Amino acid sequence: MTWTIKVVLYSTLVGITIFCLGIYLWAQNYEGRFPPSTHIDGIAVGGMDPEEVRQALQTRIDAILTDGIEVVVNNERRTLSLAILSSGDVAQDVDFELDETLDRLMAGHKDNSIADAGAMFLSLLSPRAVAIPVTLQ
16 A cells, blocks of 8 residues: 555544544533424424423413414414313313323433434434324313
């Protein structure tokens, strides 16, 4: 091997090592937090911890229970009151699976910090949007 090929190979190896180390250190900022580019029901939650996300989403759920939900029928926007769909107490008849959704998303964090760093990096390349399942009883 000529010395130029060796220099190119070593430089490439050093560059890849620095890149991977940088990704690993960057991903440590997201430990215990949602990956970047994560959205739940239209709310950007990337970088937030589960309790912050729970509070933000609970505020939105409370507004839906109080004011109703916006629906589109025949290209017309209307607000549908959840009270007409329930037997009385809307909060008991409508089940937003908030905790299950948050647990499922946080389960993506690996015990292996190297795999977690890779997953965090990939989340930059492919944004994730999740909806909260709702059950009407």
